[in-house]
Amino acid sequence: MERNNCVCWSGIGMFMGVQFIKGGYNLGRNYPAYKFTGLIMPLLMLGLLLLLIRPIVPGGAPFFSEKGPGSQHAPILISFAIAFFIGIFAQRTQFCTMGAVRDIILMRDFHLASGVIGLLIFAFLSNLVLGQFKPGFAGQPIAHTNQIWNFLGMALSGLAYALAGGCPGRQLFLSGEGNIDAGVFVIGMIVGAGFANNFGVAASPAGIGPWSAFAVIVGLLFCIATGVFMRKKIV
Numbered sequence: 541m542e543r544n545n546c547v548c549w550s551g552i553g554m555f556m557g558v559q560f561i562k563g564g565y566n567l568g569r570n571y572p573a574y575k576f577t578g579l580i581m582p583l584l585m586l587g588l589l590l591l592l593i594r595p596i597v598p599g600g601a602p603f604f605s606e607k608g609p610g611s612q613h614a615p616i617l618i619s620f621a622i623a624f625f626i627g628i629f630a631q632r633t634q635f636c637t638m639g640a641v642r643d644i645i646l647m648r649d650f651h652l653a654s655g656v657i658g659l660l661i662f663a664f665l666s667n668l669v670l671g672q673f674k675p676g677f678a679g680q681p682i683a684h685t686n687q688i689w690n691f692l693g694m695a696l697s698g699l700a701y702a703l704a705g706g707c708p709g710r711q712l713f714l715s716g717e718g719n720i721d722a723g724v725f726v727i728g729m730i731v732g733a734g735f736a737n738n739f740g741v742a743a744s745p746a747g748i749g750p751w752s753a754f755a756v757i758v759g760l761l762f763c764i765a766t767g768v769f770m771r772k773k774i775v
Contacts, residue, residue, distance in 0.1 A: 553695035554641040557702020560767035562646070565703065567770065570721075578718025581726065585716070592616065627713065636710035638701040684747045692756050699763045
């Protein structure tokens with residue numbers, strides 16, 4: 541059990557995001573789009589899967605991490621099979637951590653929260669069975685103990701998810717359904733992860749990166765400004 545997560549969750553910014561929603565924050569209504577636009581993300585993901593199975597250039601892209609958590613993964617077929625069934629389950633149940641918090645605050649509805657709680661219990665039992673349950677703060681994989689930035693980083697994440705209308709998992713599932721807005725969110729996550737890991741923004745067990753604090757502060761200011769200025773007066 542990675543206890544730094546407890547600090548992260550205490551700083552979650554979803555509550556702040558829900559307050560913006562209650563105050564009239566709105567990105568605008570959804571409009572029907574061409575069917576082809578809904579196929580863009582599924583086709584892109586299929587292309588990446590084919591590239592993973594059979595690279596165009598031997599020894600070329602995609603490249604794999606040689607150390608760290610990125611180098612540790614299940615065999616491709618097992619990963620694909622598990623992800624396939626998880627995707628079906630998540631799509632049918634509308635799984636969303638942000639939606640669960642939103643529904644609890646706005647409507648006192650715990651329906652979506654039951655899925656999140658179930659996931660936590662399953663993850664806990666799985667780690668317990670596999671002997672990977674190691675409670676503590678120090679020495680955890682890809683985690684540091686600078687709790688101020690753990691708190692603020694999660695506050696930024698939660699606020700961004702609330703303003704976007706769903707957690708990263710939910711956005712991924714929606715993009716597979718053909719939601720192009722969610723597709724843009726997913727592409728943004730991929731590009732953002734690449735940028736963070738290549739330009740000193742991402743943190744590591746050694747601590748935060750050279751630009752981590754700057755990125756978090758700018759992100760918080762941007763999200764707060766978005767929540768304040770993109771509101772419609774409720775009549």
